Amino acid sequence: MPYTSELRELIKAVEKTRPERVARKRRGEEFPTMSLQERDEILKEYHPDYRQEGRRALRVGVNKGYVIPDEFADILEAWSRVGPDKVDLSVPDIETDVLIIGGGGAGTAAAILAEEQGARVVIATKLRHGDANTMMAEGGIQAATKTEKDSPYYHYLDVMGGGHFKCDPELVYTLVTQAPDVLQWLESLGVMFTKYPEGKLQSIHGGGTSRKRMHYCGDVTGMEIMRTIRDEARNRSNITVIEFAPAVELILNEHGDCAGALLYNLETEEYIVVRAKATILAVGGCGRLHIQGFMTTNHYGATADGLVLGYRAGVEVSFLHTVQYHPTGAVYPEQIEGLLITEKFRGAGANLVNINAEQFVNEREPRDVESAACIRECLNRKLGVTTPTGSVGIWLDSPMIDMLSGEGTVKREFPGKFILFQRHGIDIAREPMLIYPTLHYQNGGLKMDSSGGTSIPGLFAAGEVTGGIHGENRLMGNSLLDVVVFGRIAGQSASVYALQSSRQGKLTLDHVRAYHNELEAAGVSTDRVAPMLLPDYTDPELRKKQLTSHYFGTLR
Amino acid sequence: MAEKKQNRNTVEAPGVEGKNVLGGVGKLIPVYVMGKRYEVPETLTIMKAMEYAGFKFIRGCGCRGGICGACATVYRKAGDYRLRVGLACQTVVEPNMYLTQIPFYPANRATCDFSQLASSPEEIFKLYPELFRCIACNLCTKACPMDVEMMDVIAALKQGNITKAANLSFNCIQCGLCASRCMGELPQYHIAQLARRIYGSKIAPRAEHLAEAAAASNSGRYDAYLKTIMKMGEEELRRVYQEREIEPEMAAEDWVPNDTGYL
Numbered sequence: 001m002p003y004t005s006e007l008r009e010l011i012k013a014v015e016k017t018r019p020e021r022v023a024r025k026r027r028g029e030e031f032p033t034m035s036l037q038e039r040d041e042i043l044k045e046y047h048p049d050y051r052q053e054g055r056r057a058l059r060v061g062v063n064k065g066y067v068i069p070d071e072f073a074d075i076l077e078a079w080s081r082v083g084p085d086k087v088d089l090s091v092p093d094i095e096t097d098v099l100i101i102g103g104g105g106a107g108t109a110a111a112i113l114a115e116e117q118g119a120r121v122v123i124a125t126k127l128r129h130g131d132a133n134t135m136m137a138e139g140g141i142q143a144a145t146k147t148e149k150d151s152p153y154y155h156y157l158d159v160m161g162g163g164h165f166k167c168d169p170e171l172v173y174t175l176v177t178q179a180p181d182v183l184q185w186l187e188s189l190g191v192m193f194t195k196y197p198e199g200k201l202q203s204i205h206g207g208g209t210s211r212k213r214m215h216y217c218g219d220v221t222g223m224e225i226m227r228t229i230r231d232e233a234r235n236r237s238n239i240t241v242i243e244f245a246p247a248v249e250l251i252l253n254e255h256g257d258c259a260g261a262l263l264y265n266l267e268t269e270e271y272i273v274v275r276a277k278a279t280i281l282a283v284g285g286c287g288r289l290h291i292q293g294f295m296t297t298n299h300y301g302a303t304a305d306g307l308v309l310g311y312r313a314g315v316e317v318s319f320l321h322t323v324q325y326h327p328t329g330a331v332y333p334e335q336i337e338g339l340l341i342t343e344k345f346r347g348a349g350a351n352l353v354n355i356n357a358e359q360f361v362n363e364r365e366p367r368d369v370e371s372a373a374c375i376r377e378c379l380n381r382k383l384g385v386t387t388p389t390g391s392v393g394i395w396l397d398s399p400m401i402d403m404l405s406g407e408g409t410v411k412r413e414f415p416g417k418f419i420l421f422q423r424h425g426i427d428i429a430r431e432p433m434l435i436y437p438t439l440h441y442q443n444g445g446l447k448m449d450s451s452g453g454t455s456i457p458g459l460f461a462a463g464e465v466t467g468g469i470h471g472e473n474r475l476m477g478n479s480l481l482d483v484v485v486f487g488r489i490a491g492q493s494a495s496v497y498a499l500q501s502s503r504q505g506k507l508t509l510d511h512v513r514a515y516h517n518e519l520e521a522a523g524v525s526t527d528r529v530a531p532m533l534l535p536d537y538t539d540p541e542l543r544k545k546q547l548t549s550h551y552f553g554t555l556r
Numbered sequence: 557m558a559e560k561k562q563n564r565n566t567v568e569a570p571g572v573e574g575k576n577v578l579g580g581v582g583k584l585i586p587v588y589v590m591g592k593r594y595e596v597p598e599t600l601t602i603m604k605a606m607e608y609a610g611f612k613f614i615r616g617c618g619c620r621g622g623i624c625g626a627c628a629t630v631y632r633k634a635g636d637y638r639l640r641v642g643l644a645c646q647t648v649v650e651p652n653m654y655l656t657q658i659p660f661y662p663a664n665r666a667t668c669d670f671s672q673l674a675s676s677p678e679e680i681f682k683l684y685p686e687l688f689r690c691i692a693c694n695l696c697t698k699a700c701p702m703d704v705e706m707m708d709v710i711a712a713l714k715q716g717n718i719t720k721a722a723n724l725s726f727n728c729i730q731c732g733l734c735a736s737r738c739m740g741e742l743p744q745y746h747i748a749q750l751a752r753r754i755y756g757s758k759i760a761p762r763a764e765h766l767a768e769a770a771a772a773s774n775s776g777r778y779d780a781y782l783k784t785i786m787k788m789g790e791e792e793l794r795r796v797y798q799e800r801e802i803e804p805e806m807a808a809e810d811w812v813p814n815d816t817g818y819l
Contacts, residue, residue: 001648028806036794131618131626145769149811152773153781153818154800160785161797169786177778180769187763190670190753192722196809199761210802218726223623227730228756231749235667244614266614299619335601335648339621349805364805415727419703420622423646534614537607546610556612 001333002425004388007434013357014395014432021351021359022403031362039369046372046380048292049322049472059522060515061311068320071289075308078530079516081248081553082271084509087262089251092275092507096122096240097498098491099260099276101247102306104132105222105480106463107282108229109487110494111239117495121239122274124263126246126301126533130230133284133298133441133464134483137222138342138416140214141186141484142477143179145201150211152176159478162208162366163443163471166319171469174450175478178485183215186484191228193217194413204347206476208366214477219342219414222480229484245272246305246533249512250279250313250459253505258313258459260507266533275507277498278458280490281306282483285442285464288535291323294439295338305531306465310446312515315454318467319444324474327370328352329438331393333424338438341396341417343367343476345433348413349404351397352435354383368473371437378436385434393434402429441479443470452490458502462490529553585651602629602644602655615659622646625731628701631655641701641733661732663743666750675758677716684747687713689740696734696744702727706734706744713751721748722755781818 003011024030034042044050055069059077098114100107103125111121123129144150155176160167183201187193194202194216206214217224233239245263251273253259260276283306287298296302311317328346330339346352346363352370354360354377361373374394378384384392401410410429411418421428444467452460463483470478529552536554538546549556582597589606596605603617618626627644634652644657666683673679681687687710696706704727712720725748734744772778785793801813813819 026806028804030805036798127614127618128624128626131624135624136619136621143769144773145763145765147765147769147772147819149803149813149819151781151819152778153785156782156785157793157797157800160793165790165793165797173782173786177773177782180766180773183763184766184770187766188757190755190757192726192752192756192760193763195760195763197761199763200765200809201763205803205805210800212803212807220623220727223729224726227749228753231753232670234665235670237667297621299621299624300613300617334599335604335646336621416623419727420646534612536612537604538610538612539608542608542610 001335003431007385007387010355010385011431014353014397017353017357018397018400018403021397022400025349025400025404031359033362034365034369039365042372042376043368046376047368048294048325049368051292054292059524060518062314062316066317066320069291069323071291072286072304072307072320074528075289075304075530075532076311077519077524078308078526078528079519080512081264081529081531082262084512087271087273087509089273089507089509092260092273094122094272094274096120096274096276098122098278098280098494099124099274100280100282101261102132102282102284102463103129103241104282104284104463105134105226105229105483106487106490107280108226108233109484110280110282110462110491111233112229112236113488113491114495115236115238117492117499119238119495119498122276123233123239123241124245124247124261124274125241125243128243129241130226131299131301132226133302134222134226134480136297136299136340137480138219138340139206139344139347140204140216140221140477141183141225141480142206142209142213142475143183143215143481144176144211144213145180145183145215146203146213150213152179154210155179155213158209158475159470162473162475164473165471167471168468170450174489175469175482175485179481182481182484182488186225186228189228189232191217191224204344205364206347207343207364207370208475214347216344218416219344220416225480225484246531247309248531249509250309251275251507251509252313252511253503253507255503255505257457257503257505259505277502278460278494280494281310281446281459281461281465282463282487282490283465286323287439291439294325295329296439297326297329297338297340298439301534303532303535304442305533306461307445308530310454310459310461313456313459313511315456315459316447317445318447319472320467322443322472323439324367324441324443325371325437326440327367327374327437328396328435330433331391331436332387332434334387334389334391335424336420337391340438340440341433341435345396345398345401345414348401348409350400353395353397355385356383357395366473366475374437387434391436393436395432396435397432398428399430399432441474443467443472443474452486452493458497460490460494462486585649587649587652588654590656596649598649600649602642602647602649603627605649606644616644616657620645623729625729626659627657628659628731628733629655629657630733641699643701658733658736661736663732663735663746665743665746670753673754673758675718675754677713677718679754680713680718680747680750683750684743686740686742687747690714690742691740693739695737695739699733699737701731701733702729704728709748710742710744713747718751718755719759721751725752
């Protein structure tokens with residue numbers, strides 16, 4: 001739906017201040033950045049992570065006492081989908097070397113590396129292979145590839161600063177030193193990076209970066225990487241993909257090693273026992289939990305299943321007290337509310353301006369600071385723009401980009417969003433977008449080490465499901481890097497373990513029984529089951545009329 | 557908890573107290589899902605309208621953001637014989653819309669050892685001989701929800717122009733609608749994927765600096781600097797962080813830093 005006449009009036013104010021703002025940008029005059037102290041202050045006041053309401057201390061498990069958002073605590077303080085006594089573990093349905101739970105960027109990268117080591121690989125995905133947050137990532141992938149002006153040293157500093165200096169140094173070291181190699185690997189697989197005519201990769205700034213090291217493929221970097229590595233995985237006969245079969249429990253053996261997983265065929269409702277010598281959790285993020293009631297950029301299946309599976313088995317979690325809100329989620333038209341509008345727009349020069357068409361924050365602060373600033377502008381200073389449906393937002397002045405870099409830049413560099421807004425009657429090369437922070441990324445998750453291993457032998461993890469790399473806040477372009485770097489590492493480690501070190505043992509779900517006992521002992525009284533698998537968007541009025549339907553958790 | 561929190565139709569907009577994000581129920585209009593009539597709010601996308609009506613997606617729903625191709629939908633408008641296409645997550649319903657999703661299409665996908673392929677079009681012809689069954693009817697282009705000119709992609713490949721095919725097909729989300737309409741039974745989206753990979757890996761000019769940077773990193777050139785800051789306490793690290801040189805926003809590609817000590 002194109003802009004209403006009221007909004008068009010407000011856009012005129014933006015158009016009025018635009019030439020001056022473009023001129024300032026050309027002169028290199030940016031809105032002043034915040035000091036570290038100012039960052040801390042604005043976060044404490046306005047960032048949803050710092051709200052006291054909506055969070056509680058975990059009552060069970062290895063991180064008992066950890067205060068995390070209710071939505072995370074709800075899925076961790078919940079029962080197994082299927083009682084352990086119902087499952088016959090004596091004859092596994094599928095037997096393999098490496099089981100990878102999750103078919104996104106991390107899972108697929110892991111599969112390719114594991115197969116190259118000679119392992120038989122099974123990827124079990126909840127939806128289709130490639131239905132993951134990776135597919136939706138847009139802006140870019142960071143790597144220090146231009147040695148004349150950048151190095152992993154600066155990349156390391158940027159990651160640390162963005163993460164509030166809480167990131168695990170070993171993990172960050174691994175991330176930044178492996179980055180150039182990973183880009184080379186992706187190029188050799190055929191990823192079409194945006195390049196200069198002679199072949200050099202183009203790169204830009206992201207929020208919180210000290211060098212322009214974010215490489216990209218148009219504005220669909222995630223899609224281009226995902227579909228390329230998925231295509232490669234499809235070529236490998238030793239990689240079998242089982243779609244629509246999410247894992248609902250990890251299976252251990254009598255030695256306490258991870259020995260596979262219990263899958264659930266979403267279409268036939270059959271439970272499937274998979275025995276594997278090594279298992280990788282690459283299950284992705286949590287956006288569909290709608291933490292603190294926020295809209296999300298995440299795909300349909302992002303329900304933090306990996307946290308449930310790993311935590312029940314005894315893996316620690318870290319940095320779940322923070323979640324990342326992407327500062328620029330679409331707010332108009334309402335049909336695309338919550339949708340990711342890449343940081344790259346700001347990297348290419350677009351200002352954020354309030355209802356008075358004035359800037360109020362430097363566009364390249366790290367995401368959490370940027371989000372807090374937008375929230376302050378709307379909630380506290382009441383300078384946001386209100387839409388016909390009552391949502392509030394900030395202008396993202398994309399027409400500046402064509403003025404700065406030539407007509408046609410927006411259409412060429414952001415084809416995905418250009419087409420998307422065009423469908424709704426908005427030309428983002430000529431009209432600004434309305435944005436507001438949206439739930440975007442799970443900063444924390446399962447603890448793992450720099451070889452991709454967890455505290456459980458035979459269980460590895462990679463990608464958004466893990467915690468520690470990005471500390472309390474991830475920088476743009478480091479997630480696509482994270483999934484490929486640590487996906488490959490997990491695939492490598494898992495296959496080596498599978499082929500050399502794994503121990504045979506009797507399969508068991510005793511850890512689930514023990515977890516249930518803990519829930520009871522802690523007095524957790526609920527009928528919640530986890531993992532959630534899919535969110536429930538059924539209209540409550542209609543649900544009342546579903547007289548004979550049975551909802552198990554959120555699934556019918 | 558599940559109903560209150562997860563129902564997107566009533567999730568509250570953060571910062572706007574007590575407001576219904578989707579503007580309440582709104583006026584109801586009829587749409588036909590696989591021929592069956594349902595009354596749905598006129599402001600909703602096809603996807604949310606179907607959920608409103610009680611459908612729970614397993615197939616036919618993915619990213620909900622217009623990029624994954626899971627929700628490809630074919631529909632007609634009232635009184636019009638023309639077939640139209642769109643993504644359910646992006647397309648707003650209209651009165652008497654007559655629709656179905658096509659969540660999967662059994663198109664042929666050829667496997668190969670990609671690393672062994674040459675950069676020539678003959679490789680594509682061998683793997684997809686059906687390429688030459690294309691009769692240039694343009695139904696594939698008309699069926700594309702991303703406006704990819706798929707017939708031109710195929711034409712370019714027939715002429716051996718992999719580069720053109722790669723660039724023209726870049727926005728393809730592999731939903732499969734093109735294959736579903738193709739008279740020659742080509743799997744256009746699989747063929748285009750192969751073309752893009754061949755271009756990206758074997759035809760596009762190489763980014764030489766990647767090999768240099770990878771070699772530098774692997775040789776341990778940066779280890780000494782990194783080990784130093786890895787050991788630093790938070791206070792010292794903050795200071796180093798605040799003092800680090802920032803490449804200016806509008807700096808040209810040939811910018812170099814003043815401090816080259818850590819390169």
